[in-house]
Amino acid sequence: METTDWAAVQRIVPELMGVLQNRLRILQRVNALAPIGRRALAQAMGQSERTLRSELDALKQQGLLLTSTSGVTLSTEGLTLLRQLEPVAAALAGRSDLAWRLSQALAVANVIVVEGDSDVEPWVTERIGSSAGELLIDAIRDGDVIAVTGGTTVAALAKSAPVRSGLRDIQVVPARGTVGETVAYQANTIAAELAEKLGGRSVMLHIPDSLSQKALEQLLEDPYIQQRLPVIRSATVVVHGIGDALAMARRRHASDAELALLTERAAKAEAFGHYFNAYGEVVYAMQTIGLRLTDVDRSRLVVAVAGGASKAQAIAAVAQAYRIDVLVTDEGAARRLLQMKSELDM
Template sequence: MADIREDFDQQRQMYSVLVLHFIEGLKQSEIAERLNLSHSKVNRLIATGRKAGMVKIAISSPYQRLVDLENDLVSGFSLRHSVVTPTVSDNPETTLQMVGRVAAGHLLETLRDGDIIAITGGKAVSAVVENLEAERRFDVRVVPVTGGVQGKHYTDVNHLATQLAEKLGGSASLVHAPLFAEDAEQRDLLMNMASIREVFDLARSATVALVGIGSVEAPGSGYYDLLPDPARGGKALVDAGISGEFLAHLISADGSLADIDLNSRVVALAPGQFVNCRNTIGVAAGDYKAGPVAAALAGRYLTSLVVDEAVARHIIANIGVGDHD
């Protein structure tokens, strides 16, 4: 499966380079700068793409069905960018790692020196960090957008922020606070502590955000590992009209914040508070994430989306966009 993931990743990158060079007319040096690639790699990708027959009257892709799904997501939800990975296995972990690998590539393409990167916890974000391999160092700062839950690497947002900063060659600022306070009053006290407020102020000014999108239904969802009382999750939340989790806040199908006690206790920025963010990248894998992703899209919280084919097809079927076999 690793070979399939690597092949797809290279094909996607090759397709992007060919479009920029032959359709948009960019020079190889301009493509290298835009996608954060070396000039020699851009040259090699163009040569390989031409040899493989990808350059004709138009640029073709062996994953055209996925390109069609991506275009439907972009047009249906006013996204700037979307990547849909193929379904190559019934193993959810394989699908998750492929989404993480492709999202890592998109993150690297969008980064610029001086960026502030806001990050959440979650299995999908953890997969992005795990699969990230930068070709150069970036002068960036990584900041958590939520408090953390210790115990598992993907729920500890400080751990993920530190890892991401190390892999990029940047620095990290950490939030030393729990994800959930005991009540709204304690939450406000925590949010106003100088050390926590300073990091969240940095997060508000983030230029790039990497965020997971959680399900409240599936027991396999990482959101259950965040809850102070897991027994309050699942069917009870669904019955209350909750569609998913975004920045640790529970949201309804239209993307609005749910009127529920848990939201008043979350030590995190609320959805929509990235005032300077040029690219908010949502990452999710597994068909049970379709509802939560659709809710985040309805709230217009994302500018980019990286999901697997099953998620994309579920979302598009529900909004009636496109008709792909």
């Protein structure tokens, strides 16, 4: 049913649309947070337990929810139905229009906007990952080399991506070396998990992300690196997060001098070891081994995932720096980005 058709239905039975939207939100929250108890779900929904109980009972009677001692989860039928109704939910909530306007503003062909703001509600990161994972699984072809960066949102993608069988000769590789100390969010870990979902194989890159010139030269002569680097740089699909410039520099334990340089040059975003200003210009590049911007440009599909109003400047910067085919973000970032665009046009 088209958006205009839903608008006509809403005029006739507005109460029906309210029930539909509420139940869709419940299914979305359960999908993101499961297993979750009723009290915690009521708090996440901003509803009383009494109100929520009747809705959960109705959804359970329809076979869409399962309950256990650990909490509520979606049934297989519930998950299938939710995926079918995601476009409806987006249209009813105005996110389809939001995504279209953001696509025009950023010149990104395909934009998906999920509910919420991950700066405020951490579960929204899981929704971004889930939406991006479903899109990615459908887009993969036999023989693809998929490069992934680290980070919480890309990790959420790998965790929630559906299993897909029947693909041949799939490789999943880390785009770069290790950043941070949380193993679950490192590119090697994410590559291994996603490869398992796809029935493919993963390639590991056990090196630090930031290197001195001497270490870089030595590693480039290492047979271990020489074997893996050409595979990584032949990526046909790239999935990456987008980082705030100074936040990423601090995660890499940048020196005070480097932080001062990034501030002086007005760095707004980091991706693939490059720091960009608001115009998408490279203002600083790290010594790193892995995927280069030229490799990204040669790939068939580039998927970016990032959410939260605080990431708006970073998203805007990288959208001007290189080609992004798909951006999956949230309402918080989308609305802030459009506000920034409106302020610039004034």
